[in-house]
Amino acid sequence: MNRFILLIILLTSLGGQAQNVRRCAYDAWFSQQYQHRRDYAEAILQVMSNRTSAQRGGGGGVVVLPIVFHVVYNTPEQNIPDEVIESQLEVLNEDFRRMNTNASDTRPEFLPVAADCEIEFALANVDPDGNPTSGITHTFTDRTGFSLDFFSATNTLDEVKQSSTGGVDAWDTDHYINVWVCNIEAGFLGQVFGLAYPPAGLDNWPAGSNAPNPALEGVVIHYTTAGRNNPQAGADGFDGNELGRTLVHELGHYLGLRHTWGDALPFFEDGCAVDDGMADTPNTAAGDQFACNLSSNSCETDIPGDLPDMIENYMDYSLDECLNLFTNDQKDHMRYVLFDLRPGLLDGVGIAEARALPQFRVYPNPVEDSFQIVFDRNVAGVVELRDMTGRMACSQSVEDRSVSFDATLLAPGVYFAGLCNSRLAPVRVVIQ
Ligand SMILES: [Zn+2]
Known part of the structure; x- marks a missing residue:
C-alpha cells in the first residue's frame, strides 16, 4: 500500500478516538514509527504472533526502587511543588502494593488474579555524585513545552531529557528511575499525558522499542497529571487523570508491560487476535478511552467463563478513578524485567541505608x-x-x-x- 494512503487511514482512525486524548503516547507512537522505520514496522507485525507467553521470573520479596523527578518548567504553574511529587510517590506505592483504597472496586471475577507487585519506590536521597538530595530537581526552561512530533522520525519528547535541547540530563539510568515532569504540548495527534521506554530484549514488544541510548531511559509525564493534590489538575481542560495514575501506567511500560488490548494497528489487525502477552488479562479489542465501561466485552466468545474487558487494569486507558489493579502475570513480568534487565535499580546506589528515621x-x-x-x-x-x-x-x-x-x-x-x-x-x- 502506498505509504501516504496508509498515513491518511491511520490518521482517520486515530482522529476518531475520544477528544484526541491519550493516556500515553504509545498508540500514536506505533503509528508514527510504522511510517518512518521499515525495520520497526516489520518488527511490529512480527511480534503480533508471539505474545502469548511474555517472560516470567524475578526474585521474591519487596523491592524498593530509587526514583528522581525532574520538574522542567517554563511558567510558575508548570513548576509543581514538592508536595505534589510526594503525593505521586504515595500513589505509586499504594498501587504497586495493592494498597489503593479502590482495590475494593475490583470485580469478583478478577480478584483471583489481582496482585501485590511487591514493588515500592523511594525518592533518591543520594545523587550520582554521592551528595544528599531530595530526589526532586526543578529547572527553568525557555521552551514553552515539549511534544511528540508525528512527522519526525525520532521521539521529539526525548528533548526534555537533554540539557542541549532545553531539558535536563538524566541521572545514571542504570541506577535511578528518571521521571521528567513537563508541559507536553498537544501535537498533530492531540494531547498525550506520558511516554516511557521498555527495556530491550522483551518478547512482547517489537524489537527496537527500547530507548535509542541509555541516557534517554525513563518516563515523561504531563505536569497536570502528577500526584492527586495537583493544583493544576484539569487546568489544560482534560479531566479524568487527576489521581496520579498516568505515572503508574507509564512505569508499567518502563517495566515491560503492554496495553491490555495489545496495540493492534488500526485497519491492519483484528484487535481480538492481538494480545499483550499476559495470560490473565482478557483479550480486548481496543483501549477503554476514558470511558470506564464496565459492560464492555469487546472480544466476547461463547466459551464458558468468558471474561469482560479488564478496564480496571492500570495498563488500560480508563479514567484514573476506575483503575485499580495489576495482575499476577503482569507482576511476574515486571519482576523479570527488574531482576534480569534493570538489575542496577536494585543495588541501592540511589538510596542511602541510614535515613534519619523510618517512615x-x-x-x-x-x-x-x-x-x-x-x-x-x-x-x-x-x-x-x-x-x-x-x-x-x-x-x-x-x-x-x-x-x-x-x-x-x-x-x-x-x-x-x-x-x-x-x-x-x-x-x-x-x-x-
Ligand atoms: Zn500506555
Missing part, C-alpha cells in the same frame, strides 16, 4: 474493617493505636516492615498510630 504509612485511611501500617524499612518494636484522649486502644508488635490491625471492634473516631519509644510523629487514623 510509615497507614492503608487504607479512613479505615473500615482493617488496616495495615507499612514502614519503609525493617523495624522491631511495638505499634500502638491511641484514641483522642491518649488512651491505648490496641497494640501489636512489628518485626519487619508491616503489621495489620483488625478495626472491627474499635469505635468509630479519630486515633493516632505510632511506634513506641521512638521519635516518630504519630499518624492520624480515622476509623469509620
Whole structure:
C-alpha cells in the first residue's frame, strides 16, 4: 500500500478516538514509527504472533526502587511543588502494593488474579555524585513545552531529557528511575499525558522499542497529571487523570508491560487476535478511552467463563478513578524485567541505608474493617493505636516492615498510630 494512503487511514482512525486524548503516547507512537522505520514496522507485525507467553521470573520479596523527578518548567504553574511529587510517590506505592483504597472496586471475577507487585519506590536521597538530595530537581526552561512530533522520525519528547535541547540530563539510568515532569504540548495527534521506554530484549514488544541510548531511559509525564493534590489538575481542560495514575501506567511500560488490548494497528489487525502477552488479562479489542465501561466485552466468545474487558487494569486507558489493579502475570513480568534487565535499580546506589528515621504509612485511611501500617524499612518494636484522649486502644508488635490491625471492634473516631519509644510523629487514623 502506498505509504501516504496508509498515513491518511491511520490518521482517520486515530482522529476518531475520544477528544484526541491519550493516556500515553504509545498508540500514536506505533503509528508514527510504522511510517518512518521499515525495520520497526516489520518488527511490529512480527511480534503480533508471539505474545502469548511474555517472560516470567524475578526474585521474591519487596523491592524498593530509587526514583528522581525532574520538574522542567517554563511558567510558575508548570513548576509543581514538592508536595505534589510526594503525593505521586504515595500513589505509586499504594498501587504497586495493592494498597489503593479502590482495590475494593475490583470485580469478583478478577480478584483471583489481582496482585501485590511487591514493588515500592523511594525518592533518591543520594545523587550520582554521592551528595544528599531530595530526589526532586526543578529547572527553568525557555521552551514553552515539549511534544511528540508525528512527522519526525525520532521521539521529539526525548528533548526534555537533554540539557542541549532545553531539558535536563538524566541521572545514571542504570541506577535511578528518571521521571521528567513537563508541559507536553498537544501535537498533530492531540494531547498525550506520558511516554516511557521498555527495556530491550522483551518478547512482547517489537524489537527496537527500547530507548535509542541509555541516557534517554525513563518516563515523561504531563505536569497536570502528577500526584492527586495537583493544583493544576484539569487546568489544560482534560479531566479524568487527576489521581496520579498516568505515572503508574507509564512505569508499567518502563517495566515491560503492554496495553491490555495489545496495540493492534488500526485497519491492519483484528484487535481480538492481538494480545499483550499476559495470560490473565482478557483479550480486548481496543483501549477503554476514558470511558470506564464496565459492560464492555469487546472480544466476547461463547466459551464458558468468558471474561469482560479488564478496564480496571492500570495498563488500560480508563479514567484514573476506575483503575485499580495489576495482575499476577503482569507482576511476574515486571519482576523479570527488574531482576534480569534493570538489575542496577536494585543495588541501592540511589538510596542511602541510614535515613534519619523510618517512615510509615497507614492503608487504607479512613479505615473500615482493617488496616495495615507499612514502614519503609525493617523495624522491631511495638505499634500502638491511641484514641483522642491518649488512651491505648490496641497494640501489636512489628518485626519487619508491616503489621495489620483488625478495626472491627474499635469505635468509630479519630486515633493516632505510632511506634513506641521512638521519635516518630504519630499518624492520624480515622476509623469509620
Ligand atoms: Zn500506555
